[in-house]
Amino acid sequence: MSVRRAVWGLMLVCTAGLAHAEAPKRSLLPQPRPQLTVVSTPVPAVRPAARPTARPQELAAQPSKPRATRKGSVCNNANIKGTALQPIASRTGGCNVAEPVQVTSINGVRLSPAPTINCDAAQALAIWIDQGLQPAFQNQVVQMNIADSYSCRPRNNVRGNKVSEHGLGNAIDIGGFALKSGKTVTVAVNFGRQIRAAHKAACGPFRTTLGPGSDGYHEDHIHFDVSKRGGNPYCR
Numbered sequence: 001m002s003v004r005r006a007v008w009g010l011m012l013v014c015t016a017g018l019a020h021a022e023a024p025k026r027s028l029l030p031q032p033r034p035q036l037t038v039v040s041t042p043v044p045a046v047r048p049a050a051r052p053t054a055r056p057q058e059l060a061a062q063p064s065k066p067r068a069t070r071k072g073s074v075c076n077n078a079n080i081k082g083t084a085l086q087p088i089a090s091r092t093g094g095c096n097v098a099e100p101v102q103v104t105s106i107n108g109v110r111l112s113p114a115p116t117i118n119c120d121a122a123q124a125l126a127i128w129i130d131q132g133l134q135p136a137f138q139n140q141v142v143q144m145n146i147a148d149s150y151s152c153r154p155r156n157n158v159r160g161n162k163v164s165e166h167g168l169g170n171a172i173d174i175g176g177f178a179l180k181s182g183k184t185v186t187v188a189v190n191f192g193r194q195i196r197a198a199h200k201a202a203c204g205p206f207r208t209t210l211g212p213g214s215d216g217y218h219e220d221h222i223h224f225d226v227s228k229r230g231g232n233p234y235c236r
């Protein structure tokens, strides 16, 4: 009898001990699982949503960058060939060109190297080439040799001077001309009847013309610009 009691007593202790031991395991297990699932789901949901909204805005801004040119023409003039460039703005020196163009030819005359100017200057050149330059050279000019165009610098490269018209895209410097015969005439060496006549005819299409004998800064090139200042054209 005492042995049976002892066995039953052990069995009761063991089962009770097992029951007590298993109970906390069951109750603890479900608790960490919902915490893990709740924490993990919102993290990936936020990240993909932020990216697609930013990218279409960047792509939508791109088509406005290259200003398209029809058949290689710029400035709404079929006879002015070249490419439209990005706006030029300088934080120092006051240089600024809102709509610069790089012009390769005007009215069939090559510009070499292709100058960077604005459309006001390009249109003035187109008028001058037809009405001043080609008549002075009996329509023999095939190329203009460009000495300078857009350049962010003070007038006459003198520090402290006001920004040059070159820094505004308004100006072009021409050093000489190539003719159909293959001959090249330069302002420095050949400032004779023909170049003088062409230079004189630029006063009108351009607001300012300067050449050899004007101010000492233009002995080897002629300077034309479409300055926005008031008053009469300044032609020397």
Ligand SMILES: [Zn+2]
Pocket (backbone or CB within 6 Å): 148, 166, 171, 172, 173, 222, 223, 224
């Ligand atoms: Zn100049």
